[in-house]
Amino acid sequence: MNYCFGVDIGGTTVKLGLFEFNGTIVDKWEIKTYTENEGAAILPDVAKSIASKMEEHQMKKEQILGIGVGVPAPVADGIVNGSANLGWKYKNVKAELEELTGIKVKVGNDANVAALGEMWKGGGQGNKDLIMVTLGTGVGGGIIVDGRILGGFHGAGGEIGHLCVNYEETEVCGCGGRGCLEQYASATGVVRLAKRRLAKNDDETILREEEITAKAVFDAVKANDAVAMEIAEEFGRYLGYALANLATAVDPSVIVIGGGVSKAGEVLLQYIEKYFRERMFFANAKVQFALAKLGNEAGICGAAKLIL
Template structure:
């Protein structure tokens, strides 16, 4: 039996999984991400943790086919990072350094893209080879899978769908420095922004005035049949649905998989995105499926393992 490691590097913790070749998870655990001193300890800490696990399981290096790693930054197919927002790294050849530390073949990818690969393999996109994953969290992330492979792009920034421009008249700046990005309307913070704007503009009765206003309370109110909440959800859905229609005409996916914190609202969310998508989709893409992500926090380690297993 052969094995591999799937590693998902986050700004606070590193999630690690030990997998069989058939995708079964043997073990999973976390270690702290030590970002001080420009993140110099991150890869050595991971290497030490993998070595300790191999000793614990009495595994030889020859039994490990590889280490897959998801990194929260644009990363090239050669494993090169040219800066990260929250790890402290500047230029770093992650693949080369990890192989030197462990003596084990290493494959790397952007964390959102890797999570998408995991969902294609074992989650909401199972059974499909062409897929777009949309991660609706604090921001909007994404991953594009074509013929079973991650679309990485020239600079490692393929799949950054949160920064599609969806409103050319927007005056407020996105965190990326541009204006009118999808992230400003379809992320958890974007939905909160839409909700507060709607509440300021309308005098309609709504349960959203009775407590905190955020993405969760908006969709909780939708489930209660609240008309104002439905309007907010419809506006969110238009921005996201139209953006996905534009992506579909370029990549022709079989399925859109929606994950991240906002997706915890459940299936109530999907019709708000599907309806505007179908309004704008090219006829050949009109029947693209929509599904919720299934792997949660394990998507990253699963996709990282798949990088190695092919």
């Protein structure tokens, strides 16, 4: 029997999975990410954890087809030129991990890798062309064309969160730009829209009674709160229009929405799809929308798929 490992390196934890050749998950576990000293311990810790798991399952190196890795940074040819979350400046992840383990390694950006996972086993299953959007603290994205990650020359393909969607914005995004999609469609972006709307007038809304979070906004939408529904419309307009533009360029069969905000469920898709349909190119009329299904497993599944 042949196996591979899927590794999803995050700023707090590293998630790992052991997969059979047919894609079955044999084992999954986590280790802490130590980012001190420019993240020097991260790859050695991953290598040790994999070696210990191989010993536990009594596996020989010849049985391992490879190690797939997702990292929170642009990746080109297995090399990361800086990752704020991990403390890395320059890191040849592929070469270093291959040297530590003696096993073939493939590396990709974590959002792109998660998109591959959702295509393989999640919300995009059965499709080879998809856009995945992750709505969390920021807005991440991955684009899959003909079953392959669109990584781009600099490894920054699929950075959907930094499409400019508002040319009049004066506040600065975390990336240094202005008017980025992330400023309106992330969890923090939804809160920003909500605060702006609440400051506009004294309209009655249950949002004034609690701490404002993206979850609170969409819970209020489900309770037919008029102000919350206005906020959701604005969120949907920014994201729907951005995805309509993107679909014109890459022509997906499905758009998968994941990340913490997607836990709002189907109600979220209604607002996004409404505005997508309003601005889409006619050839994209049959594009489907789906919620991500793999949650925290998307990264390890996609990383394994890099190998399989």
